[in-house]
Amino acid sequence: MRAVPLLSDADIDATLAGLPQWERQGDALVRTYELPTFPDAIAFVVRVGFLAEKADHHPDLDVRWRKVTVLFTSHDSGGITERDATMALAVDGLVE
Numbered sequence: 001m002r003a004v005p006l007l008s009d010a011d012i013d014a015t016l017a018g019l020p021q022w023e024r025q026g027d028a029l030v031r032t033y034e035l036p037t038f039p040d041a042i043a044f045v046v047r048v049g050f051l052a053e054k055a056d057h058h059p060d061l062d063v064r065w066r067k068v069t070v071l072f073t074s075h076d077s078g079g080i081t082e083r084d085a086t087m088a089l090a091v092d093g094l095v096e
Contacts, residue, residue: 004074004081015085022088028073029084033095035066044068047094055090057083
């Protein structure tokens, strides 16, 4: 996969305006989801996994009981790209 252009700080701010529960942490977009039960959290991780595999853009995932933290960054580009924003929106669609 070839590198995708990085988003500017202004583009990232505009992107986050449309992703209200996501935040920027350095060179990544991050959100923590709280699911009703641990099995729901694991099922969510599986859905994220299939979505990420289909898009060939994989997040870092951290599971803590009912909470799942999803982090997107484009390692090959060295920061946040449109692919990260697109995937963040897609992951939101899995729970909302």
